[in-house]
Amino acid sequence: xxxxxxxxxxxxxxxxxxxxxxxxxxxxxxxxxxxxxxxxxxxxxxxxxxxxxxxxxxxxxxxxxxxxxxxxxxxxxxxxxxxxxxxxxxxxxxxxxxxxxxxxxxxxxxxxxxxxxxxxxxxxxxxxxxxxxxxxxxxxxxxxxxxxxxxxxxxxxxxxxxxxxxxxxxxxxxxxxxxxxxxxxxxxxxxxxxxxxxxxxxxxxxxxxx
Numbered sequence: 001x002x003x004x005x006x007x008x009x010x011x012x013x014x015x016x017x018x019x020x021x022x023x024x025x026x027x028x029x030x031x032x033x034x035x036x037x038x039x040x041x042x043x044x045x046x047x048x049x050x051x052x053x054x055x056x057x058x059x060x061x062x063x064x065x066x067x068x069x070x071x072x073x074x075x076x077x078x079x080x081x082x083x084x085x086x087x088x089x090x091x092x093x094x095x096x097x098x099x100x101x102x103x104x105x106x107x108x109x110x111x112x113x114x115x116x117x118x119x120x121x122x123x124x125x126x127x128x129x130x131x132x133x134x135x136x137x138x139x140x141x142x143x144x145x146x147x148x149x150x151x152x153x154x155x156x157x158x159x160x161x162x163x164x165x166x167x168x169x170x171x172x173x174x175x176x177x178x179x180x181x182x183x184x185x186x187x188x189x190x191x192x193x194x195x196x197x198x199x200x201x202x203x204x205x206x207x208x209x210x
Contacts, residue, residue, distance in 0.1 A: 012198070012205050013122055018067035018078035023164060024184040031186070032203060040066040040078065046089055053130045055089070056080040056116030061128050068120035075198065076120040081183045083159030085111040090159045096149050099160040103145040103170070106159065110136045115180040119192045127192040131185035133176025135163070140170060
């Protein structure tokens with residue numbers, strides 16, 4: 001009996017996405033992962049002088065910690081994404097007018113997208129990192145920006161666009177991780193899961209062999 005218990009496989013913890021983002025949920029579902037969603041409630045204010053990469057990693061860690069306090073039995077995945085142009089952080093637009101101005105500022109030039117990701121695991125363990133990409137928009141006029149904003153898609157997106165949606169029509173070039181621009185860097189997530197002892201096997205997660 002003792003030997004059988006010793007040889008029993010480790011139970012995979014439940015997976016929780018600490019985000020209400022449909023895009024992040026879409027990516028986890030695409031990978032065939034079963035998960036639940038718990039939205040964190042944290043202060044996302046940028047601290048003066050805080051570099052963009054440190055900002056998104058800090059927020060990802062705080063989101064993961066907040067939800068892990070509710071679900072200490074789970075693997076909690078949290079992310080935060082920002083757009084950076086001219087050293088300034090562009091978050092979600094407050095309204096349609098601001099969304100149009102953000103798009104006009106980004107048109108015809110490059111900007112950087114930074115996504116912080118953190119994974120909290122049972123036993124008060126956490127791994128985190130940052131993944132980024134450079135995105136270049138094509139040239140377009142204000143009417144195009146207004147037409148895009150009128151679809152409603154940009155209003156809850158950092159930088160006022162969704163690269164995996166209608167906003168793809170604005171993009172000329174991407175250098176870096178496409179999924180980081182979507183808001184959940186898949187390769188980095190898999191690496192962090194491995195660091196915490198879990199392997200993605202295309203059907204779900206399993207413990208790494210020791």
